[in-house]
Every structure is written in structure tokens, then in C-alpha cells.
Amino acid sequence: MIEAIEKLLAIQDKDQRLRTYRLELAAIPTEKTTKERLIAEAASRLENARTRAKEIEVQKKSLEVEAASKRDQIARYKTQQMQTRKNEEFSALSHEIDTVEKSITQIEDREIELMEEAESLKPQIASAEQTYAADKAKYEAQISTLGEKETNLKARISEMEEARLKAASEVDEDLLDRYDRLFQTKNAAAVVALEHEVCTGCHMKVTTQTSVELRAEKSIISCPQCGRILFTPA
Ligand SMILES: [Zn+2]
The missing domain is CATH 1.10.287 (Helix Hairpins)
Incomplete structure (x- = not known):
């Protein structure tokens, strides 16, 4: 991670x-x-x-x-x-x-x-x-x-x-700002797991591309639907 x-x-x-x-x-x-x-x-x-x-x-x-x-x-x-x-x-x-x-x-x-x-x-x-x-x-x-x-x-x-x-x-300050805004506006869940290609924040399925990008762990990936920061559970 x-x-x-x-x-x-x-x-x-x-x-x-x-x-x-x-x-x-x-x-x-x-x-x-x-x-x-x-x-x-x-x-x-x-x-x-x-x-x-x-x-x-x-x-x-x-x-x-x-x-x-x-x-x-x-x-x-x-x-x-x-x-x-x-x-x-x-x-x-x-x-x-x-x-x-x-x-x-x-x-x-x-x-x-x-x-x-x-x-x-x-x-x-x-x-x-x-x-x-x-x-x-x-x-x-x-x-x-x-x-x-x-x-x-x-x-x-x-x-x-x-x-x-x-x-x-x-x-990092910018990332923390982004997190803070999400935490305030997204019902205290800013960073959420992606499970079976479904965002556990908004329960929408993401594209395979998003899922692949997330697994690559090269950058911070957000859910395209709700904007929450995604992670792959261990
Ligand atoms: Zn979402």
C-alpha cells in the first residue's frame, strides 16, 4: 500500500x-x-x-x-x-x-x-x-x-x-487538505476500500482501468463517482 x-x-x-x-x-x-x-x-x-x-x-x-x-x-x-x-x-x-x-x-x-x-x-x-x-x-x-x-x-x-x-x-499538506474536505463532506469516510471493483464509499462499480491503476500503486487514485480516495485492502 x-x-x-x-x-x-x-x-x-x-x-x-x-x-x-x-x-x-x-x-x-x-x-x-x-x-x-x-x-x-x-x-x-x-x-x-x-x-x-x-x-x-x-x-x-x-x-x-x-x-x-x-x-x-x-x-x-x-x-x-x-x-x-x-x-x-x-x-x-x-x-x-x-x-x-x-x-x-x-x-x-x-x-x-x-x-x-x-x-x-x-x-x-x-x-x-x-x-x-x-x-x-x-x-x-x-x-x-x-x-x-x-x-x-x-x-x-x-x-x-x-x-x-x-x-x-x-x-503532505495538499493531500491532507483533500482528505479533510472529503472527511467533512463524505460522511466521515474519506479513504475507502475497493472491494470486487466496487467503491465501499458509494457502492458503485469502478472501471477495470481504475482498478488496475489502483493495484499498480503508482499514484493516489480516487473513485470517479464519489471522489473518495481508494485503497486495496490487504
Ligand atoms: Zn465511490
């Missing part, structure tokens, strides 16, 4: 690795954000359950206050009843007392409903607490692993860039 082609293949191998590393590195922030979002979602589910439990407590207290004030009202009506001598006023007060008692019953029913809801919330909160703790531990570990991966990738990229620079310095 022509020495320059061998060198280009070594550079291409490094460039392809660099490309993979860089893509992996670029994906890490999004992966981290996804994990952070999952932790936040678990936290918010727990927070919602707790908030509802607090709301129930507040509503219960306010209903208790309301019921107490209605009981005071009944006591006042009863005092008025004892003081009155008018039958009409007495029965009107009885009617008022009935009405207030009914509304107390409604308040008590509502209180029972709230207590039942509070009871049913307890296991929900406990389960949300467990889920949150488990999710947080799991995703934080994954975020930490991603952080390590990031560090490793950066180190590998920097090593590879250095090796690439060294390898590139050994190749």
Missing part, C-alpha cells in the same frame, strides 16, 4: 474515533438534564401529596371553627327561647335551631370526608417518599457516572487530538 494512504488511514481512524467521542460528549448534558428532571418530578409528586395533606388540615380546622361558632349560635337561640314568653318567637327560634343543626351535620359530614381523604393520603405520601428516595439515589448515581464519562471522554479526545496532530504532520 502507498505509504501516504497508510498514513491517511491512520488519521481517518483517529478522526472517526474523535467524531464518536465528541458526539458522546455532546449528548451528556441532555442525558444529565433528563435525570435531573426525573428527580424533580419525583420530588414534585411527593410535594403535591404533602401539600394536599396540609390543605386538608387547614380545611378541617376551619370547619371545626365554623361548627363551634354554630354551636354557640344554638346556645344563644336556646337562651333567647328561655327568656321569651311569646309562642311565635319560641317556634321561630326552634326553626332557626333546626336549620343551624342541619348545617352542623353537613360540616361534620365534610369533616369525616376530609379525615378519610387524609387517611388515604398517608400511604400515598409514604410511597411517594420511598419512590423519591429511590429515584434520587438511582439518578444521582447515574449523573455521577455521566460526570465520570465526561471526564474520560475529554481526556481521550485530548489524547487523540494530540496523536492526530502528530500523524497529520507526516502527511
